[in-house]
Amino acid sequence: MSKNWSERGAGTPPAPDPADEDSVIGQVEIFISNILRFGVLISAAVIALGLVLLVVTHHSGYGQDLTGSVQEIIAFRGGAAGLFPTSLKEVWTGVMAFRPYSIIALGLLLLILTPVIRVATSVLAFLYERDYLYVGITLFVLLVLIFGFVMGKTGE
């Protein structure tokens, strides 16, 4: 008995069938799950790489020497003031120059992207199930998310 992906969370299935992976719909859930896992692993690897570089070289890549006290390193400066990247462009140029802070920032950005990717794949999944009500709902959420990113880019 195969159940629609969109109905997996609804209705009254008679018996538990945790090994439903054979059905195509079970595949969709596993697909989403794997994308998430993959995205998380990649972002973790990049963050870890940046952190290792930082600890080993004692440099942030932005002129800060990290051998001293932590108080200096984490002292608050409004708007970062060139101490770490705050825009996509800065992250990219920093990564190209192997700056540890930029590599960490890249990993963090990838992490921030994972929920967005998840919403986007849900749109596709609902589309596949022809659940147009939820295609609309999910698209709305996706658009709000994209609006949030765009606003962040141009706003401040």
Next chain:
Amino acid sequence: MSVPFFLTVTFFSSVVAGIVGALLGLGGGIIVVPVLTLLLGVNIHYAIGASIVSVIATSSGAAAAYVRDRITNIRIGMLLEMATTTGAISGAFLAGLISPRWLYIIFALMLGYSALAMFQKRHQELPTGVVTDPFTAKFRLDGSYYDLALQKQVDYKTTGVALAFPMMYVAGVLSGLLGIGSGLFKVLGMDIIMRLPMKVSTATSNFMIGVTAAASAGLYFMRGDIHPFIAAPVALGILLGAHLGTRVMAHIKSTTLRLIFLPVLLISALQMLLKGIGW
């Protein structure tokens, strides 16, 4: 304080935060922010930036397992996220225009009240006598999951979406304004108003908080509130913790979840109250 000390303490407290966060559908910021600000002397702006990261890390770190285990009700999550993400954008806009003090006090009271409600339900394993209202029927929110601790399939009904929706909007505003995931309010809304089984509430909240936080994370990044030196060990610790938390979650009973939830609720209420009166 040396660099290795800071990184180690941050990492390990984030692991704990990730475990608790994944279990309860919260963002882990509840543990991370106090540790960073009170223990390690981090400025509140950077702590909030790290909190936003920790919310997303908890969500995505645990999500893979919960989706696969089919406990998350994606429909409920998406529907409510319409309200939360809109709220988050509003909140990010409003930051600077509204004094957070009053919000802290109001929500401290709400949390206190919820702690009471949660305490009254502490022996309830699964909800009973729930009747689907026409609104929730239209959106097909009823569901089912297999509870490993109870060793049986649990069918459940949903109700009260009309009331939960505005609550989620407010939770979203809080999120954008204060840099939190608002997981607490999501779980409470689903548990008390929509009367979902506890595990469904926490797993669905876990899914939702990541989406909500992502809505305003870009803004925090651009503002320079996400400091790589601080956010990196937090992110890594939380990811590990959340992963461990999902494994625990499968075998834990809903009543146990409630028991863990209660002290967290009370501590949060206290934290908010203190912030509200300006401590």
